[in-house]
Structure formats: C-alpha cells, structure tokens
Amino acid sequence: MQLCLSVKNVSKRFGDKMAVDDISLIVHRGEIYGLLGPNGAGKTTLLSMIAGIIEPDSGEILVNGLNVLDPRIRGMVGYCPQEAIVYDDLTGLENMMFYAGLQGLSGNHVKRKCKELLDQMGLSEYANKKVRTYSSGMKKRLSFAISLIGDPELLLLDEPTVGMDPRIRRSVWESILRLKEEGKTIILATHYMEEADELSDRVAIMNSGRIIVEDSPENLKKKYGPRAVIDVKLAEPIMESKSIIEKIRLYASEGEVIYKDDVLRIHVDDPDIVSPKIISEMVGKGVKLKSLKITTPTLEDVFLRLTGRRLVEE
Incomplete structure (x- = not known):
C-alpha cells in the first residue's frame, strides 16, 4: 500500500504538560485512520502538527514524502478543526468563497464547487444566510465543507460530529465514507467509540499524549476486550x-x-x-x-x- 503520512517520534510540550509524547504512526493512501481517546489525550495537538499549524518540538512529519512545513504541501491537506473557524457576519457561501480565495482559488467554477460542497453537507438552503443564524452543528458542517474546497489528498477531521443529533451525525459519517471511496486519506480524531468503530480501517487509542495500541477495530476488540x-x-x-x-x-x-x-x-x-x-x-x-x-x-x-x-x- 502506498504511504500518505509518516509521523516519526513526534513530541510537543506546552509548559509542564507533555501534550504529545514520542508518537510514531503511518497512514496509507485511501485509509481512514482513527485517533480515539478522551478530551486532553493529545489528538488535537497531533492533528494541528500534521496540518502544519504548530511545529513539533522534536520528530518529523511527512506528507507524500514532504515535510508538513514545506509550502508545496499546502493544497494536499484539508483540516476541519474541533472549533469551527467561520465568520458570523458572512453567509455560508461567502465563508466558502473567502477560504477558497485564501487558497488562490476564484471564478465561477469555484463558486459552483462551493455550492456543491454545501449541498453535500445539507446546507444548500442556508447558503445565503448569515452564519450567526447557524446552529453549532451547522457551523461544524460548514467547516467540514471548507476543508474540502482545495480537493485535498489528506483530510484531517477533529471531532467532526460533536454537537450533532444522531440523524445529522449519520449523514456526516456517510460523507466521510463517500470521500474514502473517492480515494481520500482521512484521519479522524474522536472520543465517540462508535464513530471510530464504524468508520476506521485502523484505530490508534490515545491516552495522556501517547498511542497505547493500534490495530483494526475488530482486532482490538478481540485482543483486548x-x-x-x-x-x-x-x-x-x-x-x-x-x-x-x-x-x-x-x-x-x-x-x-x-x-x-x-x-x-x-x-x-x-x-x-x-x-x-x-x-x-x-x-x-x-x-x-x-x-x-x-x-x-x-x-x-x-x-x-x-x-x-x-x-x-x-
């Protein structure tokens, strides 16, 4: 299987807290890789380093063989953060176009792509409404759509269904599985065990900044349950x-x-x-x-x- 992501001996400390402690992992192209752990386990910090938002104190992170801090990987990685970073005074579509512009994308074809993504997330009827009228779950879905604007090869999803009711959560799961069928590589950070179990090809269980075990959900349950x-x-x-x-x-x-x-x-x-x-x-x-x-x-x-x-x- 072709390698998409390699994380080697990565650590990150914030003051006295070791947020990520000597983590190594590999993710293959087209795989959904789950990071399962409680709040504070280090999932968000790890994803932020893979996204190139913060630098590790030590270790190396490569996407398609390139260091994540290399400008050439900018369009390869899409990131949906735990807290949706969207602008309340803009409409959903305006938010999409704003973030498309930050990636150097513009034109009518980009606008059509943004509308398609909003439709996939069940937000088409709210596309021209101010985001201040959105629920937290709708903002999360908008953030998910934004992460797909540049058609990234690697998608990082940090607690993508927090605050959603079961019906909407299930529709987001279907979107994630559809992206896998399209060949996307996905890292899914979650504290919902059923989400990791349902979606992941492999799961790394995290606790206190470390990966304590990694395998397919079925193998983990057979070995340790x-x-x-x-x-x-x-x-x-x-x-x-x-x-x-x-x-x-x-x-x-x-x-x-x-x-x-x-x-x-x-x-x-x-x-x-x-x-x-x-x-x-x-x-x-x-x-x-x-x-x-x-x-x-x-x-x-x-x-x-x-x-x-x-x-x-x-």
Missing part, C-alpha cells in the same frame, strides 16, 4: 451501590464494572455461568432489575481495560 459484556438495567437506583458493586466485581473479568444511568456494565469471560450468579446476588440484596442483556465488547471496553478509565469521565 472481554469475551462478553453484561448490561443490567435497573428498575431504580441502587441505594448501597458501592457494596453491591464490590460483590459483583468478584464475577467480572479483571474486576471491571461500570455503574451509570441505572445501568451496570460488567465485563465477563463466561457469561452463561456468571449471569445467573450476578442476578442471584443482586436480587438477594433487594435490587430490582428491569432487564439483562449480553453484548459484544466495544472500543470503550478496550479503552477501559487498557487504561482503567472511561473515554468520557463523569
């Missing part, structure tokens, strides 16, 4: 949750139990054997159960097992 997960939905909150959870940990693989929103999520290796014991333990303690479901592990379960913390902390 539990054999199964038991989701127990409770009819009412547990009054003595700490003592009950400690009891249930005895049946969980590596003691992994999550209690959130009246649901107990329990990692197990032998669900058929363990499930009756868990039910008996909880009923014996007077806990009222609504349902019990045995499911397959997710990338969040992998992250929990590798780091001891959840992707989204309370």
Whole structure:
C-alpha cells in the first residue's frame, strides 16, 4: 500500500504538560485512520502538527514524502478543526468563497464547487444566510465543507460530529465514507467509540499524549476486550451501590464494572455461568432489575481495560 503520512517520534510540550509524547504512526493512501481517546489525550495537538499549524518540538512529519512545513504541501491537506473557524457576519457561501480565495482559488467554477460542497453537507438552503443564524452543528458542517474546497489528498477531521443529533451525525459519517471511496486519506480524531468503530480501517487509542495500541477495530476488540459484556438495567437506583458493586466485581473479568444511568456494565469471560450468579446476588440484596442483556465488547471496553478509565469521565 502506498504511504500518505509518516509521523516519526513526534513530541510537543506546552509548559509542564507533555501534550504529545514520542508518537510514531503511518497512514496509507485511501485509509481512514482513527485517533480515539478522551478530551486532553493529545489528538488535537497531533492533528494541528500534521496540518502544519504548530511545529513539533522534536520528530518529523511527512506528507507524500514532504515535510508538513514545506509550502508545496499546502493544497494536499484539508483540516476541519474541533472549533469551527467561520465568520458570523458572512453567509455560508461567502465563508466558502473567502477560504477558497485564501487558497488562490476564484471564478465561477469555484463558486459552483462551493455550492456543491454545501449541498453535500445539507446546507444548500442556508447558503445565503448569515452564519450567526447557524446552529453549532451547522457551523461544524460548514467547516467540514471548507476543508474540502482545495480537493485535498489528506483530510484531517477533529471531532467532526460533536454537537450533532444522531440523524445529522449519520449523514456526516456517510460523507466521510463517500470521500474514502473517492480515494481520500482521512484521519479522524474522536472520543465517540462508535464513530471510530464504524468508520476506521485502523484505530490508534490515545491516552495522556501517547498511542497505547493500534490495530483494526475488530482486532482490538478481540485482543483486548472481554469475551462478553453484561448490561443490567435497573428498575431504580441502587441505594448501597458501592457494596453491591464490590460483590459483583468478584464475577467480572479483571474486576471491571461500570455503574451509570441505572445501568451496570460488567465485563465477563463466561457469561452463561456468571449471569445467573450476578442476578442471584443482586436480587438477594433487594435490587430490582428491569432487564439483562449480553453484548459484544466495544472500543470503550478496550479503552477501559487498557487504561482503567472511561473515554468520557463523569
């Protein structure tokens, strides 16, 4: 497979905080490469360095064999930042044309391209409305469209669906997959495990500025996830949750139990054997159960097992 991006031993420090710590990775042409991790893991800093916005303290980043600071790669990389950088006093189309101009693009054919991109993002009916009237999700989609103006080979997407409802999020996923079919190389930074799982060919799980593991989503779940997960939905909150959870940990693989929103999520290796014991333990303690479901592990379960913390902390 042809190489698109090479990151070699890259580090970046801000004061006392090591934001990116000796990261190396390669991304092949036409691949969707996911960066999965919680807020503060270093995803945005890494993407900013790949985009050439900030310089690494050490290491090297190459796109198509060229250093990212080389002016020749300017049109090769499109960047959709986590916070949409758009102008409220301009319309959506005016924002598109402004950013096209910054790339030296102009003319009627460019205007047509901008309108097409707005249509792809579901924004055509808002193209001539001031951006101040846009929701945060609409601004994010506008930012996504802007990143595509120059027809880049490498697309960097930083939390592209934050603030979007499920229907719009799904439409953005479809846009990302369509871009992959067109031959684009995409790096997707997200803290949504289902987004990384659904879209990525390979995923690098990041924590505290480092990549702790990298593989396809399926391989990660097979290698590091539990054999199964038991989701127990409770009819009412547990009054003595700490003592009950400690009891249930005895049946969980590596003691992994999550209690959130009246649901107990329990990692197990032998669900058929363990499930009756868990039910008996909880009923014996007077806990009222609504349902019990045995499911397959997710990338969040992998992250929990590798780091001891959840992707989204309370």
